[in-house]
Amino acid sequence: MTIPGRLGPALSVLKAERGRRDLGGALATLALLAAVAAAPWLVPVAALNDLGQAVLLGLFAIGFNIVFKYSGLLSFGHAAFFGVAAYAEALLLRAFPAVPVPLLILGAAAGAGLLGLLLGHVCVRRTGAYFSMTTLAVGAFLYTIAFKWHAVTGGTDGLDEFMPAALVLLPGWRLTNPSITEIYELSAAFLIPFTLATWLILEHTPFGNAVQLVRQNEERAAFLGYDTHRVKLTNYGLAAFVAGIAGALWAISNGFVSTDSIDLTLSTTVIIMAFIGGTAWFWGPLLGSAIYIFGSDRLSAVTQHWQLWMGLAFIALVLAFPRGIAGLASLLASRLVRPRDG
C-alpha cells in the first residue's frame, strides 16, 4: 500500500514503511497511554511513587530517543537538558511561587530547548561515536557547573524547600500540599499531550519528513534543498525541550534537585532505559523506563547489588535482542499475524 508521494520516491518509501506498522503500533500506543492515564485507579498508592518516577524518566528517555531514532545520533549527555530544566524549575518556583506552574514548566523546558540549540551547534556537526563523545563532554561540563556553582545550584547539597505551600495550577486553582496521586496526574497531564504532539510532528509533518530524510540519506536531502544541519539542530532542540519538561516535572515531584539529575550516571541510565524498551518504536523508551524502574525495585529487594544484575541483563539484551522489548513484541506479533511470511 504505497502512497504516491509528491516529494519523490524517498518519501513514498518512508510512507510505505510506516503504513505496515501503523495498526499494531497505534493499538499499542493507545494501550500504553491509557495505562499511563488510568494508573491512579489501577495501581495501589504505594506503587504510584515508583510509577511517577518511571513516567518522568520515560518522558526523558523519549526525549533522548528523538535524537537517536529520528537523527540516528546517540547522545551520551542528555541529562544536561533534564538537569538544567530541573534546576531552572526549582529556582523559578522559589522566585515566582504565584505564577501558574504549567507556565514555569514550559519556561524551564524552553530554557533547556534553547540550550540544546546552542550546544547542538557544536555536537550535531559530528556523527557516530564522535557525536556521543562530544555530548558526553558537554554533559560533563554542565555537571561541573552544577557541582561548582554553589550559590545557584547548592553544589553537592542540592536545592530543596522550593515547593510553595500551595501549587498554583491556574489562577484560582491551587493544590495545597499536593498528594502523590495529584503530582502523578500533573505529570501524566504533561506527558500525554506533549509526547503525542511530538510524535505527530515527527511522523506526520513536513518537518518530521525532513528529519527522517536527513537520517536516511543526508546527501540526498541536501540535494533536495534541505539545510541538513539546521534540520538536525532543530530536532536536537526539540529533544532537549522534551527532556526539559521531564526535568522540570522531576523537580516538582521530588521537591529536591541535586547533581544526581544532571550527572553521567543519569545520562547512561536513560540510554539503558531507551534500549531496553526498544528505540525503533517512539513509545519504546517509556516502556523501557517502566521495566527498568520496577525491575530495579524488585532486584534491590533481593540484593543490594542490583546494578550488577541489571548490567548483566542489559548486556544479554544487547547481544540477543538489540531492538529491545518493543522490537521483540512486534516480531512476535508479526509472526502471529503472518506465520512464515518473509
Added chain:
Amino acid sequence: MSHHLASLMVAGGLDALTYSSLAFLIASGLTVVFGMLGFLNVAHTSFYMLAGYIGFSIASRTGSFWLALLLAPPVTVALGLAAERLLFRRLYAAGHTPQLLLTIGLAYVIAETTKMIWGDDSLALAPPTGLGGHVVILGATLPVYHLFVIVITMALVGLLALLIGWTRLGMVVRAAAIHPQMVDALGFKLSAVHTFVFLVGLYLAAVAGVVMAPMLGIYPGMADDALVQSFIVVVAGGLGSLPGAFVVAGLLGLVQGFGSVFLSDYALYFPFVVLAGVLLVRPLGLFGRGGA
C-alpha cells in the same frame, strides 16, 4: 618575589607533567583501539579503575607497592582479554551503537563488582618507601612520587615507541592500521593484531590505575572521571590519533598544572576550556582527518 614565581613555575610544571602523563597513559589505548578497530570502549577506564583496586589488594596483602605495580596490570589485562574474547569480538563489525551499549553494560557490571568487593569508600595507598618524601628544586617543594610517575610514563612510552617503530611486530601493527586488507592478504592474522593492540592499551591504562592510587586514592567514581577526560583527549586529539592524544594530554596537563597554581577555584573547568579551544580552531580535532 621573582624567586617565588620561579618556584611556582617549577611546581606548576611538575604538576603539568604528572597530570599529562596519567592522562596520556589512560587515553592512548582508547584512542588507538578506536582508530584501528573503530571500536569505542566505554569500559576502558573501568579497567583502569579495576587495576587500581587490584593493586590496592596486592599492596595491602604483601606490603609491597612494587609487587602491585608488577602484578595488577597483567591481571587486569587478562580480565580484559576475557571480555574481548567473550563480548567485544562479536561486535567489531556491528557499528558504534551496539558497541557503546555493550560496553556501557560492562562498565555497570565492573563498577558494581568493585563496590561489592572493595566497598563504596575511597581507599588510600601509601607511596613506596623511598618515594614518599619531597625534594626542593629552585625553592619549590616537590613530591618525589610525582617525579617517579613522570619517569615511569616516559619509560613506558619510550618502550612502546621502540616496539612500534623498530620491531617486526611493530611494523605489522603499523601496516594493519593503514592497510588492514593487505596485511590480512599477506597472511598475518588481523584479529591477533587487533587483540594485541587492545591489550597493550589496557596495560597502559592499568599501570596508570596503580600509579595513580598513592596520589588521588582509589574511589568508585574514578572510572567516570577518567572517561570524561579520555573522551576529551580523543575528541580534541582527532580520530584515533596517538600524536593528537599526546598533544592534548600535554595541553590538559599544562592548564591543569599551572591553572591549579594560579586559579585553583576553576581547575575543574580547564579540560572543557581546552576542548572548546581546540574545537574552535580545528573542528575535527588537532590531528583529525575527516570521519565527521
